[in-house]
Amino acid sequence: MSVLALQEYEFERQFNEDEAIRWMQENWKKSFLFAALYVAFILGGRHVMKQREKFELRKPLVLWSLTLAVFSIFGAIRTGSYMMHILMTKGLQQSVCDQGFYNGPVSKFWAYAFVLSKAPELGDTLFIVLRKQKLIFLHWYHHITVLLYSWYSYKDMVAGGGWFMTMNYLVHSVMYSYYALRAAGFKVSRKFAMFITLTQITQMLMGCVVNYLVYSWMQQGQECPSHMQNIVWSSLMYLSYFVLFIQFFYEAYFGKSKLSASAVTKKKRE
Template sequence: MELSEDAKFVDRVSEFVVAYDFEVYDIIGTITWFREHRIIMYSIVGLYLFSIYFGLKWMKHRPAYTLTRPLIFWNIGLALFSIICTLRGIPEALYNFSKPDRTFQVICVGLPHNYATSFWALLLVLSKVVEFGDTAFIILRKQKLIALHWFHHAATLWMCWIGYEYYETTGRAFFVNAFVHSFMYSYYALKAMKIKIPRKISQALTTLQIVQLTLGMYIASATMYFLAQGRPCRMHFETVCMGGIIIGVFLVLFVRFYIDSYSLKNKIKKI
């Protein structure tokens, strides 16, 4: 299996962002490692689901842990990480979107590329394993664990891992996810601090998630459109099809969650 053009032609310094020394790494070697060790990802997801099942059983007859201080630092850490990812990912995206036929360029061609963008995209993939800790806090604090939460975490790791394996051009849109998480984890940190936050903020965050997923569906649809036109597109079939299905499921679940949580009918019931 050939490595993508992005992996072969990565400039350390380009006109849109300068990569720091620590951001320069062996991209081809890392991609190869991901491809040869996909079983690790499946094992992590399996262990995650296993831990959820037995964690809920273990906490069933135990008092809830408070964990206020650890939760505050946890969310602040993830918020800061997401902000950095956003700032490092935006310059390359803006540069590529400034070109003619920008949608095709970004989705199917996506050159030029930079070490800084690649490095933080890789860290974002790895952060999806770390974010499983969100579920641990929910279980230990005996909060309600909805299917949307654990399915979203497990499937997101799957998509990100596969996307990095094929080093997809659209992976450079990772900053969109980081941007959403910047607000999301900041919101969770403030809630953990017992700061009263208007319900409209929570509603706006869910709306932001839906917008992100709608963008993902647009990318999948645009890829299929370009392929139907016979235009060369280096997005991999597995990523487009399976990723599109998962994002579609996410979108339905988030819209349903939005309606259940914020619809007028639901508000009347609560009154």
């Protein structure tokens, strides 16, 4: 990994990760408030929209998806550069267990940006409700649990965070690019939608593997900072995602009552 690839930008260099971690330690439970407001919006919004015509919102949807795509692409490049550097120079265990991802150069800003982004990403559901599209369980369950777990884990700087965040950035960079193209009216191959769902399934499987590695190294007495409560919740979360995405993949592409291709992954957007 070249030095140039890990060069810090000014906004990354000036970012104060200590203040960010301290704020999250003091305020992470506010994620429950966001989750409650999110559920209230879903219930209230769907009730209101029963009596109204659906909104098209194509231009706002293109802008929304494109913004999240660009954000995810930059996040994937920056965190990916850091993770590849650690993996290639210090090995797999260091890449999983090192807390440097939370406070090291390049990655520290994007780690905090990642966890904060899970709150505005709840806005995805706004388009589904206002456009009167089918809201599947996987969509809102995924949004809520990712928000709660991300805020809960960041405050403790738990092992595995670098892998979890980088994988999510990578998948979202492709996923939101797909959504932007679809919303803009471009025809995208159904195989691309299948590919995105497969990458998400792979991400969930990898999440389980990383949790197993953290647990194993902890049991061996090696330095891999986490705690059993976090490992249990994370494993249950990733395992549930794995099952739900497998079910979605089958129903969307092979089941008798196939979902629309635009419902790829956890959302129906078209």
